[in-house]
Amino acid sequence: MIRLSDRAMRATAAYLSRVSLGLGLMAAIVGGGCVYRINVQQGNYLDPKAVEQLSVGMTRSQVRYLMGTPMVPNSFDNDRWDYLFYYKHGRTRKAEESQISVYFEDDKVARIERPRGAAQVAAQPVPPAEKPKETANPKAPQEALPAPPPPPSETPDASPTPPPPSPP
Numbered sequence: 001m002i003r004l005s006d007r008a009m010r011a012t013a014a015y016l017s018r019v020s021l022g023l024g025l026m027a028a029i030v031g032g033g034c035v036y037r038i039n040v041q042q043g044n045y046l047d048p049k050a051v052e053q054l055s056v057g058m059t060r061s062q063v064r065y066l067m068g069t070p071m072v073p074n075s076f077d078n079d080r081w082d083y084l085f086y087y088k089h090g091r092t093r094k095a096e097e098s099q100i101s102v103y104f105e106d107d108k109v110a111r112i113e114r115p116r117g118a119a120q121v122a123a124q125p126v127p128p129a130e131k132p133k134e135t136a137n138p139k140a141p142q143e144a145l146p147a148p149p150p151p152p153s154e155t156p157d158a159s160p161t162p163p164p165p166s167p168p
Contacts, residue, residue, distance in 0.1 A: 037090035079104040
């Protein structure tokens, strides 16, 4: 039987540990590269062309047709629609995020806010919303009522017609 000295055994053990460490690192690198990561898309895709067409004064149905129905409705404020978009390509660490908030007054767009993702979503200056003029008396009617019809003309010659006789 061949007997190795301590020095030879230590050298062989060091060599095997280096080889096993190298193989383990290679397996981790190759194995990590084979993992498939799906693309994650959430919310409404905010098409820049559609966002450019969005303007103050549009009705709710026009906004819904142009942008789609908001994914998460606001339970506390029906006059605010939030459009959120999140997209992460499988292997990248950076995600694309954008957000648009549309505010309504009297079922028409009053203002549009773009708090996040303004670089990805086309920017458009939003004119300030015009407020209706208020009257001194808020209970007064907004429009004039039509004039009442003239009373029937009464002539002194005309006598009232008697009621029909009742049956016996």
